[in-house]
Amino acid sequence: MSSPGWPGAPGRAARGACYPDESQSPTRPEAPLSNSVHPSISSSGLTHPESDGELRQAREHDLFAKAHAFTRAEELVALGLNPYFRAIEAQHGGAVTVEGREMVITGSNDYLGLTQDPRLKEAARAALDDFGTSCTGSRFLTGTLTLHEVLELRLAEFFRKPAALTFSAGFLGALSIISALVGRHDIVYFDRENHASLFDAARLSFGTLRKYAHGDMDALERKLAEDSRKPGGRLIVTDGVFSMSGHVAKLPEIVEIARRHDARVMVDDAHASGVLGAGGRGTAEHFGLEHEVDLIFGTFSKSLASVGGFVAGDAKVVNWIKYKARPFMFTAALPAMQMAAALKALEIIDAEPWHRERLWENVRRLRDGMSSLGFDNLGSTTPIVPVLVGPDETTVRFWRALWDEGVFSTPALPPSVPAGQAIVRTSVNANHTPEQLDRVLTVFEAVGRQLGVIV
Numbered sequence: 001m002s003s004p005g006w007p008g009a010p011g012r013a014a015r016g017a018c019y020p021d022e023s024q025s026p027t028r029p030e031a032p033l034s035n036s037v038h039p040s041i042s043s044s045g046l047t048h049p050e051s052d053g054e055l056r057q058a059r060e061h062d063l064f065a066k067a068h069a070f071t072r073a074e075e076l077v078a079l080g081l082n083p084y085f086r087a088i089e090a091q092h093g094g095a096v097t098v099e100g101r102e103m104v105i106t107g108s109n110d111y112l113g114l115t116q117d118p119r120l121k122e123a124a125r126a127a128l129d130d131f132g133t134s135c136t137g138s139r140f141l142t143g144t145l146t147l148h149e150v151l152e153l154r155l156a157e158f159f160r161k162p163a164a165l166t167f168s169a170g171f172l173g174a175l176s177i178i179s180a181l182v183g184r185h186d187i188v189y190f191d192r193e194n195h196a197s198l199f200d201a202a203r204l205s206f207g208t209l210r211k212y213a214h215g216d217m218d219a220l221e222r223k224l225a226e227d228s229r230k231p232g233g234r235l236i237v238t239d240g241v242f243s244m245s246g247h248v249a250k251l252p253e254i255v256e257i258a259r260r261h262d263a264r265v266m267v268d269d270a271h272a273s274g275v276l277g278a279g280g281r282g283t284a285e286h287f288g289l290e291h292e293v294d295l296i297f298g299t300f301s302k303s304l305a306s307v308g309g310f311v312a313g314d315a316k317v318v319n320w321i322k323y324k325a326r327p328f329m330f331t332a333a334l335p336a337m338q339m340a341a342a343l344k345a346l347e348i349i350d351a352e353p354w355h356r357e358r359l360w361e362n363v364r365r366l367r368d369g370m371s372s373l374g375f376d377n378l379g380s381t382t383p384i385v386p387v388l389v390g391p392d393e394t395t396v397r398f399w400r401a402l403w404d405e406g407v408f409s410t411p412a413l414p415p416s417v418p419a420g421q422a423i424v425r426t427s428v429n430a431n432h433t434p435e436q437l438d439r440v441l442t443v444f445e446a447v448g449r450q451l452g453v454i455v
């Protein structure tokens with residue numbers, strides 16, 4: 001079967017890096033799917049057989065034409081091959097109910113399993129009673145609650161930084177920090193595997209974006225050296241744990257390079273907060289570099305079992321972002337329930353290291369099992385355990401076979417990953433039982449052999 005052309009964009013938008021960056025062009029129309037591939041499926045709900053040149057020309061000016069011509073997702077749904085937007089009916093431990101049946105979930109980012117913790121639910125309920133359902137205003141004006149101040153103090157304390165600021169989403173945090181700090185003559189250096197929110201943030205800023213190959217410290221140093229005579233400030237931005245490969249950033253080298261070239265360092269610890277470091281304080285703590293990293297950026301939407309973003313760093317810099325960042329100022333403030341849940345999660349991360357210990361036991365079980373079966377896990381050392389499949393189509397078929405066997409995973413296709421290197425992304429959480437993980441391994445082995453991914 002010819003490749004029907006997988007709609008990779010949802011993967012990119014939802015999580016992960018972009019390869020290549022240029023493919024993000026929002027104005028590029030989708031190429032229509034040829035009817036010869038799937039004769040039963042219309043390539044466009046818009047096209048009439050009698051369309052003449054005049055009609056086509058008129059449609060070129062219709063802003064909605066690309067949307068009307070976009071049929072890939074529907075076609076994949078019809079084929080049972082659309083992995084996106086699968087609705088979960090209930091969640092319990094390491095399992096979920098979908099379409100009335102129980103499945104082991106391997107793609108979530110609930111690393112410590114705290115989304116179902118009764119103490120977080122209770123804290124959120126109490127905040128709901130005290131503050132209501134929404135702030136209905138920007139932090140700048142009527143949206144600041146005492147709870148924002150409490151949470152920001154607690155975050156600063158937890159991450160050992162002078163100050164912290166919260167955002168209504170991590171994505172908005174990335175946009176806020178980078179657009180406020182990186183001005184016209186400034187240069188920002190990005191690992192190509194950085195999260196999509198960081199790339200969009202760089203595009204929103206007026207500075208220059210310089211990308212280096214994933215983990216290539218020589219390339220980073222070279223680019224900084226090439227720019228040495230240019231004016232402006234320098235900011236190196238890296239994911240702490242890369243969301244697709246599960247790699248940990250080479251922070252000791254990054255910090256050294258930054259020092260040599262007078263650059264600031266920002267780490268996106270979305271996948272590292274609560275996970276890395278003896279105290280769960282993330283990548284900087286893991287390497288003993290908490291003082292060397294200038295800005296720790298993160299989200300509540302993973303280990304902290306809530307929604308929202310944050311930055312911790314120098315008080316004057318945090319204050320600058322607070323007064324200058326449009327995606328912070330012109331949006332409604334983070335609601336109380338989300339903050340109360342995140343606050344409780346921070347307390348638990350501090351007081352109960354056993355959630356993290358159990359997570360790492362599970363990581364070892366799944367990762368060691370996968371590699372002894374012969375899967376290529378891209379050298380991941382974290383709870384993100386990618387399984388390299390390669391071709392897009394095989395990857396989606398892999399996902400579907402897992403799905404049929406009750407394993408909920410997430411395929412990541414280009415541009416979330418480099419072309420030809422599509423993966424099934426699995427991730428482990430503290431609530432997975434050994435039986436659930438063994439089941440995942442059994443199913444992966446059967447599907448991997450069936451599709452020739454392992455022999």
Ligand SMILES: Cc1ncc(COP(=O)(O)O)c(C=O)c1O
Binds near residue numbers: 014171174271300309
């Ligand atoms: C590495 C990384 N950074 C930032 C974000 C954005 O966080 P949020 O979900 O809070 O918008 C995500 C979430 O997908 C992420 O994976």
